[in-house]
Amino acid sequence: MFDVIVVGGGPAGLNAALTLGRQRRRVLVVDSGTYRNEPAEEMHMFLSRDGFPPAELRRLGRQELANYPTVEIREDLVVAVTGTADDFAVELAGGSTERARRLLLASGQADVLPEVDGVAERFGRGVYHCPFCHGFETAGKPLAVLGGDFSHAMLALYVADRFSDDVVLCANGPLEVSEELRAALSDRKIEVREEPVTRVGGVQNALIVHFADGTPLERGAVFHRPVSRQRSDLAASLGCELLPDGCVRVNAMQQTTVAGVYAAGDTARLAELVGPTPFVITAAADGAKAAIWLEQDLFRSSVNVPIPG
Numbered sequence: 565m566f567d568v569i570v571v572g573g574g575p576a577g578l579n580a581a582l583t584l585g586r587q588r589r590r591v592l593v594v595d596s597g598t599y600r601n602e603p604a605e606e607m608h609m610f611l612s613r614d615g616f617p618p619a620e621l622r623r624l625g626r627q628e629l630a631n632y633p634t635v636e637i638r639e640d641l642v643v644a645v646t647g648t649a650d651d652f653a654v655e656l657a658g659g660s661t662e663r664a665r666r667l668l669l670a671s672g673q674a675d676v677l678p679e680v681d682g683v684a685e686r687f688g689r690g691v692y693h694c695p696f697c698h699g700f701e702t703a704g705k706p707l708a709v710l711g712g713d714f715s716h717a718m719l720a721l722y723v724a725d726r727f728s729d730d731v732v733l734c735a736n737g738p739l740e741v742s743e744e745l746r747a748a749l750s751d752r753k754i755e756v757r758e759e760p761v762t763r764v765g766g767v768q769n770a771l772i773v774h775f776a777d778g779t780p781l782e783r784g785a786v787f788h789r790p791v792s793r794q795r796s797d798l799a800a801s802l803g804c805e806l807l808p809d810g811c812v813r814v815n816a817m818q819q820t821t822v823a824g825v826y827a828a829g830d831t832a833r834l835a836e837l838v839g840p841t842p843f844v845i846t847a848a849a850d851g852a853k854a855a856i857w858l859e860q861d862l863f864r865s866s867v868n869v870p871i872p873g
């Protein structure tokens with residue numbers, strides 16, 4: 565019986581395992597190894613590691629965990645979980661079933677890219693989802709935003725406000741926003757092109773957006789905010805409440821609405837926030853918070869003084 569099984573070995577899961585390993589808890593991290601920032605060669609906004617390769621961060625994290633004999637990491641996929649607090653049964657694709665008193669879901673989110681040729685290959689390397697992660701490096705360059713809904717119009721306004729005077733909103737079809745938003749785009753001299761985009765070509769820092777009418781548009785970078793979905797449906801299958809955007813609802817202790825099940829990182833958020841804060845440092849911090857409260861939960865139940873509430 566493990567104290568905690570952690571589903572996912574990204575920054576959230578690894579930092580949780582570190583915190584629990586230091587309290588000598590028996591922890592199993594099961595990781596299927598499809599990380600959200602896999603396509604990116606550098607990560608930003610992590611103090612002391614700005615511009616660091618994300619794969620290297622994970623490698624160093626695993627190396628540090630090797631110092632903690634009660635922590636095990638297994639490359640595998642959790643396919644099902646049954647049971648309740650104090651006795652969860654976790655079924656792995658590799659064939660084994662492991663048991664744990666508590667669960668931590670740190671399984672992340674997956675991005676669903678638009679069906680425009682060339683976007684998937686360039687995602688994280690010229691086509692960017694997030695101005696916090698990548699905006700600074702695009703400053704002063706001609707930029708495009710690809711998408712024709714409210715969130716892309718707002719993204720175009722944002723990158724024009726922070727990074728560039730030359731922003732084109734490639735709506736890839738009719739722009740579906742209010743007159744007020746259209747006026748705001750026009751006020752900030754953001755050109756809107758509504759003809760279909762057939763392909764994004766070129767290389768990082770020198771991309772070309774190709775329109776259906778054959779005209780090319782040269783850009784230093786393209787921003788697109790993909791739809792995201794849970795990487796794993798375990799939270800739903802356990803009956804955890806999901807928020808309207810699909811994130812697992814957690815409280816400030818990273819507890820889900822199911823007893824004994826915690827969640828951390830991109831997979832989860834507080835209902836009070838208007839949206840997720842999906843970053844490496846926040847995922848790692850969520851993992852630490854979850855582990856601290858998991859530890860309190862395990863300890864206090866062993867002395868029969870449970871966490872109130």
Ligand SMILES: Cc1cc2nc3c(=O)[nH]c(=O)nc-3n(C[C@H](O)[C@H](O)[C@H](O)COP(=O)(O)OP(=O)(O)OC[C@H]3O[C@@H](n4cnc5c(N)ncnc54)[C@H](O)[C@@H]3O)c2cc1C
Nearest residue numbers: 572574576596598600601608642672688829830842843844
């Ligand atoms: C292109 C790109 C660039 C980015 N750049 C930055 C940046 O510069 N700075 C920044 O702060 N953030 C950046 N991000 C965001 C960052 O990637 C995420 O916030 C971070 O990875 C979240 O960590 P996590 O641990 O929650 O999830 P992840 O890192 O996605 O890890 C989740 C892990 O869980 C595993 N898993 C899922 N289901 C199961 C299962 N059933 N069984 C076992 N394992 C499972 C997955 O395979 C994966 O290995 C970027 C994102 C993208 C897409």
